[in-house]
Amino acid sequence: MRRWQWGLFLAGVVLTLVLGLGLTQNLLGLYTQILALGGATVANLLLGLFLLVLLGLVLTLGRIFWLVGRPVRPTPKRNPRQPHTAVSAQLADLAQQLAQIEDRITRQVLEAQYQELANQQARQPLRLVILGTASTGKTALVNTLLGRIAGEVAPSLGTTTTAQVYGLRLKGVPRRIELVDTPGLQEGSVAGASREMQAREWANQADLVILVVDNDLRQSEFQVLQHLRQLGKRVVLAFNKTDLYLAADQTALLTQIRQRVQGLLAPADVVAIASAPPSVTLATGEPYQPPADIERLLRRLAAILQAEGEDLIADNLLLQCQQLGAEAQAILDRQRQRQAAGIVERFQWIGAGVVWLTPLPGVDLLAQAAVQAQMVVELGQVYGCELSLAQGRELALSLVKTLTALGVVRGVASLVSRTLKATLGGYVITSAVQSISAAYLTRVAGLSFITYFQQNQSWGTGGMDGVVQTQMRSQEAGLPQFIQMAWQRIKPRN
Template identity: 30%
Template sequence: MQKPILIGGLGLSLGLALLGRWQASVFDLGEYIFWGAIAVGGLMLWRQNQPQLALDDPTSPLQKKDVNQAIANAQQWIEALQTESPEQNFSTFTNTLTALNDQFSRTALTAVVTGGRGTGKTTVLKQLAALNLRCEFTETDPLFTDLASYDQAAQNQVFAADLVIFLVNGDLMASQWDTLKHWLQARQKLIIVFNKQDQYQSEQRELILEQLRKHVYPAIIATDVMAIAAAPQATKVKQIQTDGTTTEYFEQPIPQLTGLQTHLQTLFGSEATKQQLVWSTIWRTATLIQHNAKQQLNTLRRQRAMPILEKYQWLAAGATFANPVAALDLLATAAVTGQMIMDVGSIYQQKISLSQAQAIATAIGKQMIQLGLVELSTQAVGGILKTNAITYVAGGAVQGVSAAYLTHIAGLSLMQYFQEQDPHTQGENLNFDQLGRILKGVFENNRRSQFLQTFTTGTLKRLSPQTIR
């Protein structure tokens, strides 16, 4: 199964394990979809929003100001959420953030031992726990199982930990590496441990280790990849006695963990490293809270924006149906009005004047023409109308439905564009490149014939309820 573990994984991450440990009251994630978008392929979101969330280079050391900034950003989103949804109580968010400030002075570290099923997690954990390394070690459930809930719980633990010891028994699979890359992006310190090296001949071991190191370089440096044998298998030894008889016995080799032990001791012995580990966890938590707040706010705004969008869809459809326009650029003009942009913008706290909104509308119309969306829409709508034997509604129908459809696309794109802005930026200076990319994406996503089909019939019903049955 190549199922990316983070689908539904990062989702409910962190909260329970991490915040539960830090606070008496467990963060009630049940009612939120923590990193909800991540649950639905939201890794995309993590990636898309990365410039705002992650630092440019996750391997560069974290500065305290970056961590504070992450907390402040989260705070900002929570405030926006509270303002727009005053009836709801978001104190759990705020409390968690406040508690994060106390984490800066934390000296106790936590580490998780994780990896696929049967890779030796429990064995390694026992060995490490006995070493008195001044770190609290826990084991996760096996990753990469088909049970999403297991993956999710494991993911929670991983994100809560300052350090991750990731076990493999050979080279990494591509899907596993994908997961690790996301962890790195979340500023998770990773140590890759090739366990059960006793199962290979020594040349093979070297080869596997080398391969592993190559695979993860430069994201993970060579010293953070090592081979161990936490519980090497007993080997049968035959001994020929002086009288010619042979006796057999099993020899239990001693565990080979010194490399890992020394490495951990070095890491934990450095105050600077410990600080980075703790800061990263604070940063990660703040970022997750920010995501959660943002997600909730976006859901709320979307719910408010959709009826507005629909209103303008029908307005555009009605106007164009009654007065069919010949030229495609006129169709684009009819579809996107300044008033709609203002109304949708205001839901997203974008204060745009009518004249600015009109300029934006014109620009969006132009972009839709340039991208060929107007032509593609009219063709697609025309095709659907033909095959549905409802052509007799004739002339204005193609234009009416197309105008509504383009309004729909433009509106959804604006919503997405506004979503990607910082909570307090204003919309006067739109980034048209970004908007153009979004328009294209939204158009592609809504192009599925089934959607357009339903949309077309729905619009037609509205346009002339008596002619369509």
């Protein structure tokens, strides 16, 4: 509490005590009178009642004092993350995206991937992927985790040539676990590059990645770790082959690795292990196989999977949904771009035809706005925006006014006139200039509206003027060819 709050509180306590004392004096006087008139029984009942009231008052003041004086504990915030709910919402959005894809084969391929993700939401095992540079002991770690020889172990690079998937159980983890042994990174050959790509793809699908190193982090290993963390992957870094180092060197290296990954991994997620210590010969001449030392890694994996396993699965599914959604969106964007370009081309020639058949002095902007209104409505439908014809007309008139204010109308008409002047003359020139100018202005308007709808019905920071000017610059180089093509379409046939 602040000082002034304490002052008010204490003043209230003092005032209460003063009033209490006055009440006590009055009650004592009343008690004396009753004792004299009514006897001891009635007087004692009154005294008992008074004492109960006084006790209640003291308890109430004590409670108030405790509530005011105790330190205020911040109310713990509920974690808003509900990854399983987010996955369901993402899957629903993804289904709507896929339904809009027109190419049947492409849609079927993406729907198959979608169905796999939807099925995995209920039954997907926890997927642990072992990743690391070649010959850091990944397969030896897998063999030790499984308690059997599951893969070939050799000092040469590229011993593991393809990913291998095994089943694993950890105490306290109810979900089934898939343990994936991947080919090594940085093998330095064409085949090795292909195997590395395979390993990275498996890592992208992992719920938890165990990144195996056998020394201080190489730059390439650090970059892999950075990439995985940027994807939001949970990573445990296993510092392997510690049996090859003296105890002091092992401790120094472990500390150094933890310092290098600070900000990417917690110190507890960097664990020293010896997955397959080499056998040694005792002084007696007998061979001795030291036991593997992966207990700390097992404890850490179990702790993570017990506490975060369900969220890791959901987060991984969410990432895969987002990646599939991005792929579907790119296909939709290209599909919409083709549809929108077809609409613009159709209406640019409609606009040219209207002006050619009913020529008026100058470019008839109102007629162009009428043509463009329907174009705007159809473009909106392509991008999932339902507009009435009145709304389309309002947008079209706004853009026509912008074209006029920017001097585009006059400039285009002048350029078209100069281009045709060498070969045409008289009445035909006027009609041709008007028609081709109308077609070109409709094209610029259509491309501007495509940008508007692509930006979720926003003209962006530069406003309508900025979008129109950008489209004018992008079309400027091809204007002479457009004029020639337009003339070939509208010129009278003999």
